[in-house]
Amino acid sequence: MEDRIDGIEIAVVDCSKYLHPSCDEYAFWVCIGTIVGMLLVSAVMAGMLMGYLSIDKLNILILTMEGSDVEKAQAKRILPIINQSHNVLVSVLLVNAGALEALPIWLNRVVPETTAILISVTFVLLFGEILPSAIFTGTYQLAIASALAPLCRLVMLLMSPIAWPIARVLDALIGEGNDVTRYKRKELKALIRLQQSLPQALELAESLPITNPVSPAASVASSSASVSPGTCTDLHKEEVAIIHGALDMSNKTVNDIATPFEDVFMLDWEAQLDSELMVDILACGYSRIPVFRGHRANVVGLLLVKRLIVIDSDVKKPIKNLTLRKPILVSPDLGCYALLNQFQRGKGHFALVTEQGPYIEACWKANIDVDRTQATISGIVTIENILEELLQEEIQDETDVVDSCTGHGNSERRRARLREAGMIRAAKVFKALAARARRRLRLRPQARRSASQIAHEATPLLTPRATEL
Template identity: 25%
Template structure:
């Protein structure tokens, strides 16, 4: 009886267990499978549990870490290398320090970009994994996507674009640590990129771009608000210096018809001496028979001992005080002439036509400087001023300041105008 009782008890126990697990249904001849669905609960775990706070702290660290890597990527690779060079040479002390730190890391751009992107990807991947221990997997993916959009894309790009140099310089230590952590993987990838992708080149401005940049510096309302604008005269001088690279002697010379000259067969009478005294120029060319046959020049101060009552022949005075002239071709570059005159090789030169080799004009250091400084013609100066005013029509505040400054400078320059030692005797052009 004992075995039977034990079997009956076992069957009863088995029947009870099946009743507790699931509801018994009648067999209908076809197999059926009842699957119970586990509900997905978005409710947070109990904050009293220690792992809850650990996972929450890790999620916060990964979120801000991904944002930092993204901001550093934008900060470093939005820097203009030319701008950094300018900061190193002409910036303030803090700008020089920041530019130096950034330049050291930008010497290895491939290793830098691979390291920053690896750190960014690692932080983004770890966010939903850690968050899944706190909330449901589906909700963790949604929360991670929102945090990535805000802290990895939106805010880092804004901060990196506006404060990129300061952020990149101050976080250079963090970048060095990241390079050490990811070096084993980042270095081979960086070497492969250096083979497949052309090295980044420095950005330099062409002459036309520089002139546009200078004009923008004068017309920008932001620069005017910060009192960093350039005046009209400064812009005109800089543009003239840039344009002078393509100028030649013919572009700066005084045409022969506009130059006052002395006849070799003439006389130093009172009328001639009075003309030289009233004009107050320092050099005057001498011609013989016709104006293209230039013999040389007089330096006016050397004629002070002549007495107009003696009416000495100019040819006689030329043998005593005359000087030979330097002849240059009309196609000679203007900056080459400027170098020669600056070294004192000659003060005045006769310009020869390249084809006929006859004198077509004269050139002095003053004429060269007028072209380099953008002041070769008063009329063209006024035309340029009108053009610039049209460009600045929408910037009334900055324009009023520059117009008044330009007017005062013009009055001063006209009132203090004096012929220089390098200016020949020139007829006034109507």
């Protein structure tokens, strides 16, 4: 409404329709304060809704176990709230809906209806949706959610007469919705792969199959890169390979990693430990060698190479006179982790893979030979095979030569190479072991005897367990 005074048009507010400071200053500012309050309530409720419902419960549980002291306190404050996701959803939405519905009503007391709708939509979109969602789901999401936890509990308490029944109905219809995210093995492997630095992760994403063992050349190249301990969140290539190996090994059986039995280096029960056989044993590089009687399927025990430290090759002692240790008998479909548990319990580090384990064990107890038509041995598994599966690469030690001992067990050319490579090493090892034995025995000059004579007399008295030690 307009009025004219001395030729000047003056706008006059109709106090019967809209509030204005000129009409009722107190009521006007109360209305403006209420409008601002409605915007703030809407913004906080929208932010809380986005903030709490977008938090991953798995991440919160991880922080409660492995986070810093501040993160642990914040996570423990938030966890009870996100465990009631439907209750939070309904309670916050009720308050938010009330604020959004009341905002245009209060605006209409100050401005016309059309203007009130335009202002309400603009302010709600900007200050009630976009900014709260960006802030409450940003970098400080955990800290903000923790700080607003008391307010959220208060809202849930005030709205409980309405929100609690609705939340229970939602829980019954669609589930509670607060389960922890559980990854499949392939998803977990991909997640671990992405924990590498971004260039490495992108490179690996283009070549997904990395479960094959790394070649020795590649392992040497990768080991040349420094893998020093630190606080960096990126995982090294070696760490990713080991984690992948641990996950893959649960799906593998003993038969998948066993060395074929025809490629196994074995000793005859009737063989004598002369210098030539000693060289063959040391050149092979094994710490445990199966011993057979008559035919290869009739395994009677394991020769522990470390016991040869006190054996004089000049005596030519028969292998059958030594104390042999019985190997573990495992089924081909036994899991790799189950076999690892047997190794850890001290039952040995060498296993024969066979489906006729009870029959072979009965023959051992009765001290009779195994009938080759009744039992077959498909391969062997050692603790080194298990570790290689975990590490995803072959383990090369100082006794390994260019050709692996497990690859071509019946190759004459390989035996010649092993002999040539092991002759010098065997001589050095025997000299070093003899010197060490003399130092340890500490015999008096008047009663000194050779280590081989002591072993020859003491061997029948030693139990397998004592000799093992």
